[in-house]
Amino acid sequence: MSGYIALFQLGHFTASWSFISYLVVTLGVLSAYLVVTYLRSPLRHYPGPFLANFTNLWRMYYIRRGRFHLDMAQLHKKYGPVVRIAPNVLDVDDPSLIKTVFSTKGDWIKTGYYASTSVLLDGRLMYSIFSEPDEDKHAAEKRLIAKYYSAAGALTVEPLIDKIIAQLCAELETRFITTSEIGTAKSFDLGSWILYYAWDVVGNVTFSKPLGYLSAGADFDGTLRASEKVLDYFSWVGCMPWLDMIFEKNRLAPYIWRSGTFVALGATCVRHLISRYQDLAVGAADKDAKVASGQPPDYLDRFLEVKAENPGLPDSQVVSWIMINMGAGADTTAISIRSALYFSLRTPGVWQTLRAALAEGGLSAAENPIVSFKQARKVPYLDAVVRESIRYLPGVSLGLERYVPAGGQRLASASTHGKAGIVPEGSVLAFNPYILNRNKEIWGPDADEFRPERWLQGPDETEEAFTQRLRAMNDTDLSFGAGSRICIGKNMGLMQVYKVVATLALRYDIDLAHPEREWTVINSWFPRQKGLEVRMARRVR
């Protein structure tokens, strides 16, 4: 018996010993790897959080917390304009570099961060216009569809947008706006309705069919939640893009991880394309007949037109374009509309000034039940409110990352921080619109305040001084990116913010239900807000 015990103890001891040996070896290898990573990094002299010296995990962890824009603001306060946030990545708050990095030359390539938004097709990664790293391929693709998103192109879908704004108002009036006394109005989450609206717009401009969220008053098929999950995933996995191959971009992933987030979005888009082909086959979706009946062509009509003009263009390309409208067009627009409403309602005097400005601009609910973009653009204070809202909380509030091209890049802004010099080719510079949009040298000491007036000429400001100030603001504002990779949907997104804000302001009295409460912002590349609770009443004055 005692022999067995001795043997067991020996076995136990041996097992513990081998476990300890493995642990020591693993920790040793890991430490050596981290130290070598640190020593090999040409960026190690730049300041930043200690752990970010060794691994991308620091950045990934903080991004996953959903408040990275605020974390970065703190870090820039502490370390200055250049902060090292990973062994190979610097976050840069230097407006003087924007024209170099975000130019139309296409020498600053998008990093692997963007790749996870691509889909795997027949075992091959299929880049989208958003994620394509090859600038020549990107330019060739963009050329095919850019005109449909230009200022003039976006105007052609305005009637499709108007229909959904009308539906938004009708749904709100039926469900919540039942009185002209704001004191007795019931409170509700306007933020969710703005999201339903934005997704229905995407459906209507892309397929001439709203997706049905406004009429359901809910995320009835889970797509909106799925889209949030896609963004949550994209925001952190991009820090170590190879992880995407394990979690998503392989044939087994959907079975193992039940992820398949981009796959699900892709499948929805394929369904819409098949449905259009079926309609075309029975003569139910002919574009010319549609136009003859007074309806504008939708984006899918346009994409199929491009496909017809370019034989050989695969259906997967059309699906990729549809996915862009769905994935990039709805959440960003909803976020920007929510910001314009929330910050204007919350900042004393702004909402009242906006309503007075709309009236001075000759707009009224009776004459302009749905405000046209042309009319909205004529009201300078509305323009100021929209631009300030997007500056204050840009629809993308994580770093726009680019690889430093051949020859490296000198960072003048880092000269006060140790061994500044040339950042070598292949390093990554990240420009976070949220950070640049709060740069005090450009926006003034009150950069952290919401103040639409900054976009207007001051009472004591000369024309020349204002022009100069405006130019500096425009050149720094990365809310829609810039250069060859500027947002393709900027015109369509902006048009909706102007129209929806003006229409709601003219038609309704709106109060925040809890003015004392801050809303919640979860930053997953798009900073989505929760808690735009309001009371709304029919406007009688």
Ligand code: HEM
């Ligand atoms: C107010 C709403 C919007 C905001 C704030 C916004 C913001 C941005 C930003 C900051 C970028 C630059 C990304 C980078 O350089 O890394 C971008 C790119 C892009 N956006 Fe938007 N966006 C908005 C609306 C839309 C809409 C409606 C669409 C739909 C078509 C869209 C499609 C795209 C595409 C395709 C790109 C990539 C462009 C390229 O790489 O050539 N966006 N957007």
